[in-house]
Amino acid sequence: MVISPGQASVGFIGLGVMGHSMAGHILAGGYDLHVYTRTASKAEELTGRGAVWQETPAKLAQACDIILTMVGYPQDVEELYLGEDGLIANARHGAYLLDMTTSSPALARRIGEAADKRGLHALDAPVSGGDIGAREGRLSIMIGGEAEDVEVLRPILSLMGRQIVHQGPAGAGQHTKMCNQIAIASNMMGVCEAMAYAESAGLDPQTVLKSIESGAAGSWSLSNLAPRIIAGDLAPGFYIKHFIKDMGIALESAKEMNVSTPGLSLAEALYRQLAEKGYQDQGTQALIRYYSSM
Amino acid sequence: MVISPGQASVGFIGLGVMGHSMAGHILAGGYDLHVYTRTASKAEELTGRGAVWQETPAKLAQACDIILTMVGYPQDVEELYLGEDGLIANARHGAYLLDMTTSSPALARRIGEAADKRGLHALDAPVSGGDIGAREGRLSIMIGGEAEDVEVLRPILSLMGRQIVHQGPAGAGQHTKMCNQIAIASNMMGVCEAMAYAESAGLDPQTVLKSIESGAAGSWSLSNLAPRIIAGDLAPGFYIKHFIKDMGIALESAKEMNVSTPGLSLAEALYRQLAEKGYQDQGTQALIRYYSSM
Numbered sequence: 001m002v003i004s005p006g007q008a009s010v011g012f013i014g015l016g017v018m019g020h021s022m023a024g025h026i027l028a029g030g031y032d033l034h035v036y037t038r039t040a041s042k043a044e045e046l047t048g049r050g051a052v053w054q055e056t057p058a059k060l061a062q063a064c065d066i067i068l069t070m071v072g073y074p075q076d077v078e079e080l081y082l083g084e085d086g087l088i089a090n091a092r093h094g095a096y097l098l099d100m101t102t103s104s105p106a107l108a109r110r111i112g113e114a115a116d117k118r119g120l121h122a123l124d125a126p127v128s129g130g131d132i133g134a135r136e137g138r139l140s141i142m143i144g145g146e147a148e149d150v151e152v153l154r155p156i157l158s159l160m161g162r163q164i165v166h167q168g169p170a171g172a173g174q175h176t177k178m179c180n181q182i183a184i185a186s187n188m189m190g191v192c193e194a195m196a197y198a199e200s201a202g203l204d205p206q207t208v209l210k211s212i213e214s215g216a217a218g219s220w221s222l223s224n225l226a227p228r229i230i231a232g233d234l235a236p237g238f239y240i241k242h243f244i245k246d247m248g249i250a251l252e253s254a255k256e257m258n259v260s261t262p263g264l265s266l267a268e269a270l271y272r273q274l275a276e277k278g279y280q281d282q283g284t285q286a287l288i289r290y291y292s293s294m
Numbered sequence: 295m296v297i298s299p300g301q302a303s304v305g306f307i308g309l310g311v312m313g314h315s316m317a318g319h320i321l322a323g324g325y326d327l328h329v330y331t332r333t334a335s336k337a338e339e340l341t342g343r344g345a346v347w348q349e350t351p352a353k354l355a356q357a358c359d360i361i362l363t364m365v366g367y368p369q370d371v372e373e374l375y376l377g378e379d380g381l382i383a384n385a386r387h388g389a390y391l392l393d394m395t396t397s398s399p400a401l402a403r404r405i406g407e408a409a410d411k412r413g414l415h416a417l418d419a420p421v422s423g424g425d426i427g428a429r430e431g432r433l434s435i436m437i438g439g440e441a442e443d444v445e446v447l448r449p450i451l452s453l454m455g456r457q458i459v460h461q462g463p464a465g466a467g468q469h470t471k472m473c474n475q476i477a478i479a480s481n482m483m484g485v486c487e488a489m490a491y492a493e494s495a496g497l498d499p500q501t502v503l504k505s506i507e508s509g510a511a512g513s514w515s516l517s518n519l520a521p522r523i524i525a526g527d528l529a530p531g532f533y534i535k536h537f538i539k540d541m542g543i544a545l546e547s548a549k550e551m552n553v554s555t556p557g558l559s560l561a562e563a564l565y566r567q568l569a570e571k572g573y574q575d576q577g578t579q580a581l582i583r584y585y586s587s588m
Contacts (some may be wrong), residue, residue, distance in 0.1 A: 105495070128509045142505045165505045167497055175495035179502050183488040183511035189557030190480030194473040197544070200551040201399070201469035203461055208473050211436045211459045215422045216532075217477035219513030238510075250491070257494040260585055263483030266560055291554055 003066065003155050005030030010156065011064035013057055013080065014101070015042040018127070019070035021134035022100070025159040026068075027051055036060045061090040066156065067097050073245060074104045081111045081122075088114045088122075095120050096153060100141075102126040102242075104249050105171035105178065106256065108144060112170025121149045124170060126177035127161065130237055138162040142180075144172035178250040184221065185247055186263035188287050189270065191221045195229050196291035205230045205294075225285040229294070236283040243284050244271050297360065297449050299324030304450065305358035307351055307374065308395070309336040312421070313364035315428035316394070319453040320362075321345055330354045355384040360450065361391050367539060368398045375405045375416075382408045382416075389414050390447060394435075396420045396536075398543050399465040399472065400550065402438055406464025415443045418464060420471035421455065424531055432456040436474075438466035472544040478515065479541055480557035482581050483564065485515045489523050490585035499524045499588075519579040523588070530577035537578050538565050 008031065012023035015037035023046055027033045033051040035043045040053070047053050054060035057080055061067060067087060071077060077099055081087050087097055088111070097120055099108065108124035115122030123145030133139045139161035143150050150157075150166040157164045167176045194217070198205045205226070213222050228234070247268040254261045270290050279286045288294060302325065306317035309331035317340055321327045327345040329337045334347070341347050348354035351374055355361060361381055365371060371393055375381050381391055382405070391414055393402065402418035409416030417439030427433045433455035437444050444451075444460045451458045461470045488511070492499045499520070507516050522528070541562040548555045564584050573580045582588060 128506065128511070130510070133509075140505050140509050163505060163508065165501060167501055167505065172495070172497055175492070175497055176502050176505050178495075179488040179492050179497070180506040180509065180511040182491055183484040183506065183513070183516060186484030186487065186557065187481040187511075187513060190477040190484075193480065193553075193555045193557050194477040197476055197548055197551070197553050197555070198469070198473050200553045201466070201472075201547075203466060203469055203473070207459060207461055208470050211434050211457060211461065211470050212422065212474040212477065214457065215427075215434050215474065216424070216514050216518075217422070217474040217481075219477070219481060219515075220510050221513075222477060224510075253495075254491055257491070259487075259491050259494045261487045261491070262560055262564070263480065263487050263557070266556055270556070 003152055006032070008065045009034060009063060011035070011054070011060040011067040013037065013060060013067065014070040015046065016070065017131050018134045020046070021131070022068070022070060022160045023051070025137050026156060029156070029159040031156070034060050034063050056085065057087055058085045058090040061087045061095070062092065065092065065095055066153070067091065067095060068100060069098070070100045072101070074107050074249065077101050077103045078107055082114060088118055088120065091118070091120050093119050096149065097122045098125050098153060100125050100127055102177050102246050102249070103174055105174040105253050108174045109171040112145065121146065122170065123149055123153070124173040126173055128177065128180050129161070134160070141165070142167050142173045142176035144168055144170050144174060175253070178253055181243070181246045182250055182261065182264050185267035187219055187221050188284055189267055191219070191226055192229070192287045192291050195226055195288060196294065199292055199294045228283070228285050229288045234282045234286040236281065238284050239280070240271055240275055240282055240284055240286060241280040244268065244275055247271065297446055300326070302359045303328060303357060305329070305348070305354040305361040307331065307354060307361065308364040309340065310364065311425050312428045314340070315425070316362070316364060316454045317345070319431050320450060323450070323453040325450070328354050328357050350379065351381055352379045352384040355381045355389070356386065359386065359389055360447070361385065361389060362394060363392070364394045366395070368401050368543065371395050371397045372401055376408060382412055382414065385412070385414050387413050390443060391416045392419050392447065393417070394419050394421055396471050396540050396543070397468055399468040399547050402468045403465040406439065415440065416464065417443055417447070418467040420467055422471065422474050423455070428454070435459070436461050436467045436470035438462055438464050438468060469547070472547055475537070475540045475544055476555065476558050479561035481513050481515050482578055483561055485513070485520055486523070486581045486585050489520055489582060490588065493586055493588045522577070522579050523582045528576045528580040530575065532578050533574070534565055534569055534576055534578055534580060535574040538562065538569055541565065
């Protein structure tokens with residue numbers, strides 16, 4: 001199949017903050033775009049620009065050669081793909097199904113197998129880079145599936161991301177995203193503990209950053225989230241509730257593989273405590289509240 | 295006091311890997327350099343270049359206007375500064391004493407007070423940047439003490455470091471270094487857990503790095519130590535035994551201040567387990583051995 005504007009119709013399901021930006025890039029790239037999302041009003045901006053609204057995922061599937069999905073939780077993905085009215089049951093023969101939700105590697109493999117049986121091409125392709133990366137079309141896209149399918153889809157993926165890497169068979173994209181979240185989880189404790197310590201020691205946290213952020217303690221989180229902590233800005237770049245979901249998937253997956261992850265377990269427990277205290281809609285930097293009221 | 299080559303005699307105590315490089319920069323800067331270190335043979339290269347050997351710390355103190363120290367453990371610092379034959383008791387009136395060892399903030403304050411009483415200028419100035427930073431004269435130097443003393447010493451410090459930051463009163467340099475080590479400690483768990491997970495999931499860890507190192511999971515440790523883990527290179531950039539020392543100081547100091555540091559506590563416990571298994575002379579990236587034999 002040749003993937004180029006005018007020759008392939010593309011469906012996008014899930015128009016949250018991330019999905020909306022990503023679908024917008026596909027539309028701007030000249031593709032015939034079909035959309036579905038649970039809250040129909042979220043599609044209005046895109047339909048105003050020419051996207052076609054579809055009443056259900058099944059109807060969207062029947063109209064498209066390529067379907068991208070960006071929904072919430074693994075159970076949403078499961079229902080959307082494997083449910084009776086789902087994508088696998090309704091997609092055109094030979095269609096490409098690409099789930100960009102951060103979801104379970106095991107589920108991605110099940111979807112891969114179900115798609116195979118129906119002559120469909122399924123890939124798991126979660127992203128990192130957040131709302132800004134989605135808006136600016138410079139996400140990192142981590143892909144599990146067949147290498148040749150990744151090449152077929154590369155023109156479309158390039159509209160949304162800069163780092164487009166095939167990581168292995170079905171599930172490998174999700175596994176890679178789990179590595180990403182695992183690395184972040186423990187580091188967030190380090191960043192917040194360093195900031196809380198600095199405050200208690202009577203240091204100026206900003207001046208501390210000047211000494212430590214460009215060396216061996218340096219990290220994206222230290223440079224980008226510690227300044228927000230210092231400024232008292234706990235607004236979500238990435239929601240605590242979503243991070244807890246991701247860490248839960250990682251823990252389950254690690255357990256299945258017998259990988260020990262004490263740092264991840266601890267971080268997840270701290271974040272759950274925060275969520276129980278009402279911080280679930282704050283950004284991940286609100287972990288500082290576990291340590292300090294700074 | 296004017297600090298310039300030919301006008302100030304500088305003493306350096308502790309010629310380990312770090313101290314040797316640092317003292318060498320001072321000598322190369324044209325200063326009259328006096329040296330002492332426990333293992334006399336470690337001074338030979340410097341005395342061959344014109345440094346003056348002193349038989350004891352007390353004799354060195356009597357000969358110098360500025361004394362820099364870079365020794366091992368807080369108990370070494372305590373003995374060297376506060377012991378009967380130590381620097382405080384033997385330094386010239388008005389001398390500058392700068393401890394660059396990573397040591398206890400509380401001890402740094404005690405040294406500061408003892409120095410004050412004798413009309414001496416004491417500062418704590420631990421560094422980060424490792425052996426390479428020491429060799430290349432681009433350490434980050436975090437300083438506790440009087441701001442005007444930092445300015446007096448800046449010409450000499452500039453020979454050893456690029457980032458020279460006054461962090462506050464006596465002890466503030468050590469506290470800042472603790473923030474640095476705290477941020478590293480938890481992050482090392484994240485990096486190693488991500489690599490161990492990647493391996494168990496059948497991913498290529500190098501390809502995983504390609505997807506995750508430039509985003510929100512990115513860190514100095516991920517970019518610099520994960521490749522060594524993948525290559526099976528556990529040689530020390532920074533020794534596990536020294537990191538355990540530093541984490542112990544941080545834990546004690548955090549406890550004194552009532553700062554909760556569960557991430558640090560966990561990382562320290564994992565590193566101690568590794569040390570008990572014989573990994574104390576490996577680099578900090580050998581934490582991977584807790585998780586995997588990759």
